[in-house]
Amino acid sequence: MASTAQERFIRSLKWPEGRVEACIAGESGVIRALRGLLVNEKQLAREDTYIAGYWKIGLVEDEHQKAKRVGQA
Numbered sequence: 001m002a003s004t005a006q007e008r009f010i011r012s013l014k015w016p017e018g019r020v021e022a023c024i025a026g027e028s029g030v031i032r033a034l035r036g037l038l039v040n041e042k043q044l045a046r047e048d049t050y051i052a053g054y055w056k057i058g059l060v061e062d063e064h065q066k067a068k069r070v071g072q073a
Contacts, residue, residue, distance in 0.1 A: 003027075004030070007030060019048065022048065023051075024049075027055055028055065031053040032053070034051060
């Protein structure tokens, strides 16, 4: 089960005024939630974000890479 600590931490930050850029990497399920937070809730422009899921709980690297190629990770 994915930890929600990273999302809770980011949600707890005082959001700065003005343009915000973000670079976040982590477990795919957590990253999906963070992408929603940053792009949908905080309205960050996609060009101002780098958000990458580098692994998925329960998959070995080859399985994760295959899932990413078909859009399931």
